[in-house]
Amino acid sequence: MRALPISLDRSGKSPLPSQIAAQVRELVLAGTLGSGDRLPSSRALAAELGTSRSVADKAYEQLAAEGWTEARHGSGTFISDVRPGSARRRPAEGRPRHEALLVRLDAGTPWGFPKQDAGWRRAWREVSTAEPPRGYDDPRGLLDLREALAERLARTRGLSVSADEIIITAGTTDGLRQLLPELPPGAIGIEDPGYRAAVETVRCAGRDVHDLPATLPIDRLSGVVAAYVTPAHQHPLGRVLPAPDRLTLLETARRDGAIVVEDDYDSEFRYDVAPVPALAALDRDRVAYLGTAAKSVVPTLRVGWLVPPPHLLDAVVRRREATHSGAAWPSQRALLTLLRDGWIDRTVRTARRVYAERAARVIAALSPYAELAAPIAGMYSAWLLPEPKAVRARDAARAAGFELNLLSQYARTHQVSGLVVGFGGATDAELDRALGVLAAALRRA
Template identity: 65%
Template sequence: MLPVHLDRTRPEPLPAQLAAAVRRLVTDGTLTTGDRLPSSRALAADLGVARAVVEQAYDQLLAESWVQTRRGSGTFVASGEALPAPAPPPRPATREPSYVRLDAGTPWIDPRHAAGWKRAWREVSATRPPRGYPDPRGLPELRDALAERLARTRGLTVEPDEILVTTGSTDGLRQLLGALGPGDVLVEDPGYRAAVETVRAAGRTVVDHPALAPVIGLAGCAAAYVTPAHQHPLGRVMPAADRLALLAAARQADAVVVEDDYDSEFRYDVAPVPALAALDRSRVAYLGTASKSVSPSLRLGWLVAPPAAHEILVRRRAVTHDTPPWPTQRALLTLLRDGWADKVVRTARRVYADRAPRVAAAMAPHAELAGPLAGMYSTWLTGPASARAARAGARAAGFDLQLLAEYCRSAHLTGFVLGFGGVTDAELDRALSAIADGLSEPPDQPDPLDQ
């Protein structure tokens, strides 16, 4: 008989216990290929259970290929090729340390504005959804509100039907690239990492271009991806002369300039810089996002593409239904109509305007500011050893600090990118103290900037 014990006090059914016991006997080598199992009648008598218990266990093992039956002969351990592959030995679970992210993309949303968010979702639940598939361009009422907002805040006058609602900037970039002709894509270096991955995923070659140098040629490129209002991550505003040079290069190469206008609303030193697309709507594709003004998790953005690409995208989206979910579009419409989004932007702008000088005061003794103070992050130039020391200090205090080198491909810049939007004031003070402490300690190796 089999060396098996069934425990009636366990919650696991007896057939399942028996099947598990037979599996263990096979995997530990007690039973080997071809061994005959006891008959269901004999094993049931030996274990003191009903014959149906053994039959159910054998049926389960047969379904899992642990055993085979031979007509008139009985039940046998399956041959090696028929046995299921043994499960890998369990590995102890390892949990990554949980850090508060000091990233460049998480905004400050004042908790006092929570009521407006809740009201938007109540309206969604009370509103009748559209029949069938929605408009491929996006919810018409939302596009009306976005057109008004672009004209008022970005100096960009467009018709609502020229706007395509997307699931964010990278989604807009992905769709746009699919509507352009063959060619590479110029991307600022250092630059937005998600844009680089999106270009590569589209099967196009990324052409590295120094972020602070003017673009004077786009030969072989279908597009140039730029962040002119607030270069990501160095923070510079693209000068007027560089904007004109970029547009001239795009016209000469018949390329499209992709303007990612990710956080232009959050300037607190001067008025927001007008959108590059306002200079040439036929040549510039404009990408906007609600991630910084509402929430990254909402996953909504908008694309204003040049006319030829726009027509291609509308026809394609009508077939693929590649549009954001209607409930999130409807919620954003309420937030815009009620003035909630404007209120959040104004509040966040004041918070950033207060925090940026505090960050500068704490970091200036140790690092060089890469660009003007604006938005919800600032970038600091140091040697590589100092950058690592800054991150180590941050992590020791429970914060994750991003290194500038992680944004570079061909560029050789080092330092760190310090986001201060997604934290409380108390957390920011602790983070700044920890980073400053890390920068104050002698580096493990010579720092090139100190030589």
């Protein structure tokens, strides 16, 4: 029997028995304690650590319940028979268990509203007092939420639909995932460069991806059954699909018998002009509309919505009913309160101001060294420059604690190089520091 190398943090949030149990587990996993090793008595351990005996007793009870230790009558407490391979593999010597967390300067991390926000807390209090459905809810989602979304889509996106035409999803890729089985067999066209999560979703569904040029009018869709596009704010280049190109796309889809899947990405966060109306407002029969609360609330809320073309609506609903697919009820209920209280409208207005101010700082810092791919809107910017320079700047940012992507990471056959610089998920101080690092790296390059 030997003393255990255990230290307690009495100012920490974890209870003392939990701290003791956790450190004994770690000693076993590290090989410091092996099968059959005897532990100090609870009285001896308590005296050694300066705690009450009940603290040590509780820790030993927890370890015994989990099977790490066993008590032998009249002999004491021993480490159980932990056979080779039964415990998880330890990280390599000298290697941290978790990489240091980097500040993400990406295209999808939004501005973080104040955590003490009263409207946010009120929404979750209402969730806690509301009565959840007794079983699986309407496969289309919470009716009150769909009604609130129908009003909002008409007001902000020019899309007039009824609540019964809206299906609540767990985000845009979930909406795409649920739409794909109802389409005829065939490939799906996706913008190139384009949204990588959509590409992966289509491939996981067993369909081929056909590359559509992101900067040219789409005037041919033969060979595909649908075209996935981000017309409000092209991901990742940031281009708004011009009106003539919108009409060309819809006419091409009608002629070639394809569905247009509109991911209304980042549509609410224009600060140069009013948001461009949804493409689905021009042709409900040909366009499937995807929206999400990821940018106006938080991505981890995991709530979005799908408005399929009328001829596909019943098929999508039937499949959801059979598979019990849908967004979590608490998230739906919270989003309903945030919409009804005007919280999302206020947050979007504030975010626009924040993004507009940050966009100006990004332009001032990077425009001497790179070319903007499109006028900045939303929470990120795309910059064109040679790949070696982009890689050097990306690596310098990472070394300084910031993560951002190369434009080439979004491309498949299209040749494009540069950086995607997000400014939604950083603080003002972090953004200024990141811009200083990027500017210095590009200046040296």
